[in-house]
Amino acid sequence: MELTGKVAVVSGGGSGIGRATALALIERGASVVVADIDIAGAEETVRMAASRGGKAAARRCDVTRSEDLAAAFTAATAEFGRFDVAFNNAGIGGEDIFSDEAGDWQRIVNIDLTAVIDATRIAVREMRRGGKPGVIINTASMGGLLPMPDSPVYAAAKAGVVNFSRSLGYLAADSNIRVNAICPSFVDTPLVRRSGEERMQEVGRLVGGILEPEDIAAGVIELIEDDSRFGSVMRVTIRGGRDFVREVRPF
Numbered sequence: 001m002e003l004t005g006k007v008a009v010v011s012g013g014g015s016g017i018g019r020a021t022a023l024a025l026i027e028r029g030a031s032v033v034v035a036d037i038d039i040a041g042a043e044e045t046v047r048m049a050a051s052r053g054g055k056a057a058a059r060r061c062d063v064t065r066s067e068d069l070a071a072a073f074t075a076a077t078a079e080f081g082r083f084d085v086a087f088n089n090a091g092i093g094g095e096d097i098f099s100d101e102a103g104d105w106q107r108i109v110n111i112d113l114t115a116v117i118d119a120t121r122i123a124v125r126e127m128r129r130g131g132k133p134g135v136i137i138n139t140a141s142m143g144g145l146l147p148m149p150d151s152p153v154y155a156a157a158k159a160g161v162v163n164f165s166r167s168l169g170y171l172a173a174d175s176n177i178r179v180n181a182i183c184p185s186f187v188d189t190p191l192v193r194r195s196g197e198e199r200m201q202e203v204g205r206l207v208g209g210i211l212e213p214e215d216i217a218a219g220v221i222e223l224i225e226d227d228s229r230f231g232s233v234m235r236v237t238i239r240g241g242r243d244f245v246r247e248v249r250p251f
């Protein structure tokens, strides 16, 4: 999909990977609805977009609420006249499952998996209604492809995003909507900085280095622009750059 004149909704667009992607979309000539539970972060992204001459709108959106998601997608058409791309990217980490008395692990599943399913479901319906081609990119993680002993719930949720997105590849033929997943390795964002500088450097050494949010944004742009990609799972790593998980041989 050629991005000039198109309209995208980026969840988690108020920080990190979402913000970098919103700005990359602006640079390609798209307009962006920046949807985030952190409205101040979303507004800052909109200011950054405006300073680059781009059109963006901030929208407070809690991705665990279907009505917020629906409002963010309809805002694309209301604000900018169309809706072409959904980047379902909002996410959290930071679990400690075996000392989790309050059951907070469920929040990770709710945001990192359930909300991605819900956002995809609502975006597909909205895109079908518009009758034009659409692209949906869901943010998974290398943690969705590999074991993560310190974050097993996060790994399970992200593995769910991978196979959910891959399962919807058929929508390209069915409705002209391409659904793909992106699996970043370790990226320098507030999400990982919360675990502290020492931990960050330690993981960085383990995976061969730390990516920048712009590296993931470039992957998202590639997935949007390459019409041959549907049901694909892109990895972004320091060692391998951008590549794709090979299709699983069916039976």
Ligand SMILES: NC(=O)c1ccc[n+]([C@@H]2O[C@H](COP(=O)([O-])OP(=O)(O)OC[C@H]3O[C@@H](n4cnc5c(N)ncnc54)[C@H](O)[C@@H]3O)[C@@H](O)[C@H]2O)c1
Residues within 6 Å of the ligand: 011, 012, 013, 014, 015, 016, 017, 018, 035, 036, 037, 038, 041, 061, 062, 063, 064, 089, 090, 091, 092, 093, 111, 112, 139, 140, 141, 142, 183, 184, 185, 186, 187, 188, 189, 190, 191, 192
């Ligand atoms: N940083 C990494 O190393 C890394 C690696 C792989 C995957 N990811 C994934 O990338 C995505 C973006 O993470 P990031 O690293 O940019 O983190 P980040 O913390 O910088 O950004 C996440 C954004 O999501 C928003 N958010 C959180 N809960 C929300 C909710 N309920 N509704 C709406 N917005 C909400 C936050 O306010 C924040 O702006 C996440 O899905 C994360 O799991 C990150």
